[in-house]
Amino acid sequence: MGTFGGLSIASSGLTAARKALEVTGQNVANANTTGYTRQRVDQSPLAQTALATHATQSSVGDGVRVTGVSRVTDTVVTARVNSTASSAAYWNASSSALSSVETSLNEPGANGLSQVMNDFWAKWQTVANNTGTTAAGQGAANALIAQGQLVGSTVSAGYTAASNAWADARAGAASVVSTINDTAARIANLNTTIRALSAAGSDVNSLLDQRDAAVTSLANLAGASTRSNADGTIDVLVGGNALVSGVTTRTVVLGGAGSFSTVASSPVKLTWADTGGGVSLDGGDIAGRIQSLQPADTTGGGAGGVFAEAAKAFDDIARSVADAVNTVHRTGTTATGATGLDFFSYSSTGSPALTLSVVPSTVSGVAVADGTKGNLDNTIADRIAQIGSTAGSPDSAWATYVSRLGSQTATATARSTTATTAAAAATTAQTSVGGVDLDEETANLVIYQHAYQASARVISTINDVLDTLIRMGT
Template sequence: MSTFSGLGTALSSLIAQRQALEVSGQNIANANTIGYTRQRAALSSLPAAQLPSMFSVSNGPGYGTAVTDIARLNDVFLDAQVRTTTASSSFLAARASASKLLETNIGEPAATGLATQLTGLWAAFGDVANSPNKDSSRAVLLETAAAVADRIGSLYTAASTQWSQARTQTGALVEQANTAASNIADLNKRILAMENSGSSANELKDQRDLLVTELSGLVGATTRTQENGQIDVLVGGNMLVDGSKSRQLAVTGAAGFSDATGGAEVKVVWASDPSRSAGLEGGQVAGLLSVLAPPAAGGTGGLLTEAAASYDKLATQLATQVNTLHRQALTIDGTQGGDFFDFTAGQPAALGLKVAFDDPALVAVAAPGAGALDGSFARQIALLGTSVDGPDATWSAFVVQLGVSTASATSRATAAEATRASASAQQIAQTSVDTDEETVNMLAYQRAYEGAARVLSAIDEMLDTLINRTGIVGR
């Protein structure tokens, strides 16, 4: 090796240390950038040159150092864990949120709740039984009954409104997932082009990983890495993103609450083939689909449609039990009583429940042959409030069941979120920038750069002596 080769060795170190210093500077610049993964310059020594002679060998040192790669210090296993836990957490959070909102709309226990209004209804029947000759008691009874019917109808309307909001949100989230998938496909294309040209695409990979995590939270996406560095995104085992190509999802099925209560299902399908379900297994959209599901045998259907079915059952039970007794009684003028409650044709029972008349004189509470001032049937109707199979018992069972399911959903969602947060914390610990560590690295690179510069100066002095001062003794 010649003396001049030392210049190349020192130069390689200057270049490598400067590049490594720039990488540390990039890390510090992005210390607070969400989704940024810290990087490291991989330094490798350059081997000595191979001489062309067949039997000759080189005993000299290598030719310095070079940056062979700028590595992203991520962990693929932690990334996969974050995506899996994010999908599960988002799914359970969507269900828990819907349960909490439904529980809030029911408003039990409260002074304005349906349970209190039912109690007031039975008390009003008791007042009529005590004072059957007072029109004021009968008028109060009609108003109280109308309030109960309106309350049941408002509960049904609230469930319908919540369903419509969830349906709209599902469509918006699917559009968001389609946009994210298209962006991932575009990033795949750009990353491949940059790496083929010899450039580093680490920052684009950070953006891609953020989008993949977003997709996991939306539709439970998983990934598979290709040999060329591109990633495929799968939903329900099917390709959503294949390299630089992406597919689109669409929402079909029930468009209104009446469709859902009638058995129609909201589905997420492939836009290119609407007959094929996307088969979502996790994520917020899957959670909303479970909330939007139609009723099923055994009460295992969607949260909101099952609630609507419970409201219909309550309205039908209330009308049937009260009407059965009211028809047997006589009015104040001795006329046979008719239905106390009625339903509006073409509407669900809960929404169409109403008081059949508005004339207090048509309230029938007297037993046949007991006289006009008898109120025995009013007392029997009032006792429905304490019946084990009465409307109060049905409503109480529904409220208790909803409370238990909401508590369970909330507990599961909280546990899943804790798991996701733990996985995210491990990922952040692996990928986030430690400014103290980067400061130490910068000092190390700075000193190495200064050392290489000193070597360069020393070699320059040696060459100056060799070229300019050798052979001038005695002149």
């Protein structure tokens, strides 16, 4: 290689070192930028391009070439970030819904239904101890009627709270669906730009960072996964079906019941807007939300949506306490001799919890005696007072529901904690691969600075040699 070939080699070294310094500066500038992936310069040696002859010597090469600037990523780690984000979002949504319902029950507590029911049975015992139309008897009966009304208002408030929570949860799910569609459209737009710029040989690393962040967001929202295409675009899959196909996207909609009253006949589900078919969900926030919006389990196993299960529990206890009390109360006799009366009433076609009410308004409507033992007999009142402590009582059924809900909440919370820890670990692993380490970048700056200075020194040395040769020839 001639002298001018040496200048070419040194010049390529200057170019490569300068480019490496620029990339290192870009890394340092974005050290605290969320979603930024560390970049590095890819280089390859330029081999000898001419055959050696008897008149020329073999070349050691033609210098160095910058082949591109790549992002430092690990596809396996990135896939793990997305999968763990999906799982964490699902369990976080499930845990949040269950915890909100559990908190609303106020169990155990002075305002919980269990305590209200205990006080109701106690009021029946007080009536049994103060029979007749005396002041004490009337006072006990009035207190009993008030406590019965409190039972009705408590179950009604509980049912209403579950219904309102369902409506809020559905509105939240609809908002998430809108975000899913917007994010999918953004990925398709990024695919379009990335494909065009890649074909033109432009740098698309910042766009790839944006696309990766959007994909992780979709994984969190809907359990999305990806597959790469040859033109630089990606497909985004939800439940094995493409939400984004290269530069095109599909839309999902939240179908099913729009109100709590119709959820039993029309379960909430995610569907494809173009076909109306259901979207299979493997995880993500929307899957957890939709699960909480499902109807109650008709088998009584408690596997339905948490809000519908709560409403069903209030309906069940309203029906059971009314039926249990009325069954005994109808056999009793009031102070005025009336028989066959109900203490509670509720709608046979609507919600028992919303319609539960107390029939008597005074002591004359409360059946205390069995009608065969005189006016001061308390047999019926005493029997009703014992209902709460019998096997299969409304209280035990309510306790079973509260216990089951507590167990479900604890399980979901534990799984949420585990999944969140796994997601954090995956994100840490991703950061360790693609995050910017300022100490490392500082060391790189020194290395590339020395490389630049060395290449410049080569040019300076060759220049001195050429100057000496020129002077020798004069």
